[in-house]
Amino acid sequence: MMDERQIFNDYIKSEGLKGTSQRAAVLDVFLGTEGHVSVDDMHRMLSRRKLKVGYATVHRTMKLIAQCGLARQVRFNDGITRFEHQYMHEHHHHLVCTQCGKVIEFNSDRIDDAEKIILRKYGFLMHSHRYDVFGLCKECQNKKAGSSVKSG
Template sequence: MVKEMVAVMGSKTEEFKEEKEIFLEHIQKSGLRRTAQRDLILEVFLRTEDHLSSEDLYWLVQKEDPNVGQTTVYRTLKLLTEAGLAREVRLGDGRTYYEHHFDHEHHDHMICTECGEVIEFFSAEIEELQDQMAEKFNFKPTHHSLRILGICGECQKLEREQSVASGAQPRVRVKTTLN
């Protein structure tokens, strides 16, 4: 019984071994300290394959340890970004989201302004053309951010149905004031 628990916890700790090593290394290299809350936040982040706001992550972490504060989550997400484990993503609603960076290919996003769905895509051709453009202006690009806003397939379908039946009633509109 105890053995099983140990086994479970063991597997839990095994799971993202590489990422955790990277984090530890970054922690040490920066003269910081390993703490329970940092470990937990990293753990929860790693097993959530999604675009998470600091608050999203905060609530997930809360469920497992109600003593972790918002500020710590903010601070830890910054650390994870520095360590190369997380990447900041702006989807256009004013908050900052984070996604996995380690072992994840670069990509850009399409965002549905009706339902908020996020589609990830990558185009080597676009990337190439961006570099060409930069070169033309003697500009040395470090990174970029490409967002395509519009209506996802699902929402297009619903739109069609609704416009036929009742007097077109728009659904929950996602706030995309844009950032």
């Protein structure tokens, strides 16, 4: 099993790039995250750890982390690009609660099968896909129901 830092360093080398403390710091912090982090999140986490890395460098490094396959870019509908782990993480889709912002990850063999059928039908060669469902999570539905009952 190849270590994530190894993958990153190999990629850096294979592209003729150089290893730097900033890149190591960004990768390090990213490896400690879960879920979906924005460049802003990353920059804040780095600052909290007293790691001073410029905004532009965080951007550039996150792009590298995505390019080498360790992260996947995710864009919901707020105009912010987020990154989630891709290495050793099963691909999944998202249920995004538009109230509280929670993101539930899901998978479905049924959907995978249906997708294969669609791709065959159109002769389409898939590189990537995303299936995002927007709505209310169970908790936010309950909150809403509760408040409307009390107010009535």
